[in-house]
Amino acid sequence: MQFTKAHATGNDFVMITDAAGQQDLDAEFVAAVCDRRMGVGADGLIRAVPAHHVSEGAALLRERGLSSTDDQPLWFMDYRNSDGSIAEMCGNGVRAFAHYLLAEGLTELGDGAQLTIGTRAGVKTVRTVQEGYAIGMGVWSFIDPELAQANASDSLVQARGLTDPRPALSISMGNPHTVVALPDEATLQALDLHQAPQVDPQPPYGTNVEFVVPSEPLVENGVGRVRMRVHERGVGETLSCGTGACAAAAAVRVWAAGDGVNTWRVGVPGGEVTVRFTPREDGAEEVELAGPAVLVYTGTLV
Numbered sequence: 001m002q003f004t005k006a007h008a009t010g011n012d013f014v015m016i017t018d019a020a021g022q023q024d025l026d027a028e029f030v031a032a033v034c035d036r037r038m039g040v041g042a043d044g045l046i047r048a049v050p051a052h053h054v055s056e057g058a059a060l061l062r063e064r065g066l067s068s069t070d071d072q073p074l075w076f077m078d079y080r081n082s083d084g085s086i087a088e089m090c091g092n093g094v095r096a097f098a099h100y101l102l103a104e105g106l107t108e109l110g111d112g113a114q115l116t117i118g119t120r121a122g123v124k125t126v127r128t129v130q131e132g133y134a135i136g137m138g139v140w141s142f143i144d145p146e147l148a149q150a151n152a153s154d155s156l157v158q159a160r161g162l163t164d165p166r167p168a169l170s171i172s173m174g175n176p177h178t179v180v181a182l183p184d185e186a187t188l189q190a191l192d193l194h195q196a197p198q199v200d201p202q203p204p205y206g207t208n209v210e211f212v213v214p215s216e217p218l219v220e221n222g223v224g225r226v227r228m229r230v231h232e233r234g235v236g237e238t239l240s241c242g243t244g245a246c247a248a249a250a251a252v253r254v255w256a257a258g259d260g261v262n263t264w265r266v267g268v269p270g271g272e273v274t275v276r277f278t279p280r281e282d283g284a285e286e287v288e289l290a291g292p293a294v295l296v297y298t299g300t301l302v
């Protein structure tokens with residue numbers, strides 16, 4: 001099996017193409033490929049498969065009235081975490097996926113230099129921008145709107161390196177996130193994320209946990225800035241999480257009542273991504289995630 005190793009701000013993936021939709025990916029196989037000592041090593045594995053060849057993709061085509069054929073496929077991002085579990089969405093993965101599809105000649109940019117791809121969290125648009133790719137992520141939402149709006153927090157998080165549990169806010173970006181604000185960079189750096197943080201109450205399907213530190217000043221020239229470290233569900237600590245960066249920026253906006261600040265730069269151990277919010281008339285906010293994507297090498301699994 002041919003594969004390409006890719007990364008997007010250090011969040012790394014093994015990319016494979018399955019044009020006929022015949023590749024049965026079981027959790028054991030994915031975990032073996034993603035193993036950093038015994039396999040290729042990656043935070044996740046992404047299978048590019050035409051939407052009409054997988055049930056979730058076919059459902060998406062029906063819902064959205066889109067077409068996908070062997071000649072003109074709508075490519076579906078089948079994303080798996082490094083432990084083999086399936087996740088709904090991966091923001092950095094979409095950038096790597098778009099870069100991979102274009103480099104492999106599997107698709108071309110359409111009108112407005114845009115691409116449309118399918119994911120388990122719906123159809124996403126991708127456009128090329130100076131820093132790489134910008135993804136139309138859809139709208140963010142509170143996981144528990146009542147609790148979140150009343151307290152600006154809905155849970156408590158404890159992690160190694162913190163003296164006490166800290167309040168957190170749960171946000172969906174297609175997949176679940178729990179965002180925790182920390183007072184300063186020293187506290188952020190002192191965290192030991194080898195062990196999964198404890199979230200109370202425990203989210204039913206697990207969660208990705210983002211620890212954020214607002215920059216000083218928080219907003220400069222109309223742009224908000226935060227630093228973040230993340231412990232990902234199904235992976236562990238990663239160098240970056242795209243959906244996590246969107247959730248972190250959304251949470252900081254809520255806490256800082258910074259609704260007017262629509263552009264946020266989120267610094268992660270693997271670089272920086274940009275998150276933009278566009279308020280809609282119905283009160284919801286569309287999110288765009290922009291950042292680089294890199295293809296590192298190709299290989300063959302034996």
Ligand SMILES: N[C@@H](CCC[C@H](N)C(=O)O)C(=O)O
Nearest residue numbers: 087090091092175241242243
């Ligand atoms: N790194 C990703 C998120 C991958 C999925 C996540 N671990 C989950 O289980 O929800 C990103 O860039 O968004």
